[in-house]
């Protein structure tokens with residue numbers, strides 16, 4: 001199949017939508033249930049209509065455009081156009097733009113889908129306003145979101161109030177469950193990491209969305225005077241924590257390149273300038289490609305920290321705060337994406353997704369695939385997010401070819 005290789009239309013969409021909620025420097029703020037996102041959705045609605053797609057918005061504010069063709073459950077493709085405050089033009093939005101461009105290219109090439117092809121712009125993937133990430137895709141997957149009714153933004157507006165401003169009723173969210181009616185889901189996203197750019201590869205074929213383990217660690221020491229307690233008589237909880245974190249960093253460096261461990265929060269008690277810390281708590285975010293791999297990380301963390309606690313005379317407890325299972329990609333879809341890249345002359349590499357996406361929630365229900373395009377310097381959630389027009393268009397063409405396979 002011959003596909004137009006001119007990125008002009010796609011690039012005009014990227015810059016056009018980027019002006020809605022735009023700060024003039026590439027930065028964009030389009031948060032959930034705001035006038036800016038509403039204007040973004042109006043823009044998307046116009047693109048759907050230009051392509052002759054039928055438009056529908058569900059009870060969660062997800063915006064769909066369907067190429068009504070063939071029969072059977074539709075193939076769904078998309079991502080999100082909401083952003084973090086002062087985010088960029090690519091995280092999320094590029095997946096929607098490339099869905100549009102893929103449909104435009106397939107229509108131009110005379111592709112006749114044997115099943116409907118539907119684009120989606122998910123509501124509130126970032127969750128920046130109400131701390132409700134992947135809101136729309138979770139509603140679509142049938143999750144019970146009733147516990148979110150008390151979420152408020154910085155101005156004290158509740159989520160149900162913000163939804164009411166869009167003419168959406170929080171109580172009717174269960175009606176957004178739609179995952180049972182679709183046949184497959186594809187999402188293109190910027191990598192949000194440096195691998196593709198550094199290796200000069202066009203396409204990342206996602207193999208799995210990694211498992212995420214959350215731990216909270218606490219060392220118990222003894223508070224005492226900073227001046228009168230000799231160094232060898234101390235049971236300093238913060239020194240023990242620092243030692244433990246250092247040893248974990250040394251260990252993780254010996255593990256698979258795709259295993260990650262991050263300490264993001266650390267607190268000492270009582271927190272006095274001249275008091276030896278009596279306790280120190282910190283968090284661990286650990287990620288690995290499977291439940292088995294993440295369980296191995298947890299075992300090692302517990303073992304290392306227990307021995308560090310013993311050495312310092314500061315007993316250590318490790319509490320698990322959350323475990324999000326890995327979400328595997330459908331192997332046939334990964335193969336289809338890889339074949340699509342080869343057919344387009346694009347280079348591709350298989351890689352896990354270290355971040356969660358809307359696909360994390362749709363994937364457990366239907367065959368799911370994801371592809372990445374390069375992110376300049378691996379930067380995202382930042383006005384400096386950038387992917388070259390040619391790289392964006394390569395992603396759109398590969399997506400188009402994969403969609404042609406899935407709807408052919």
Ligand SMILES: [Zn+2]
Pocket residue numbers: 080091092125189
């Ligand atoms: Zn995103």
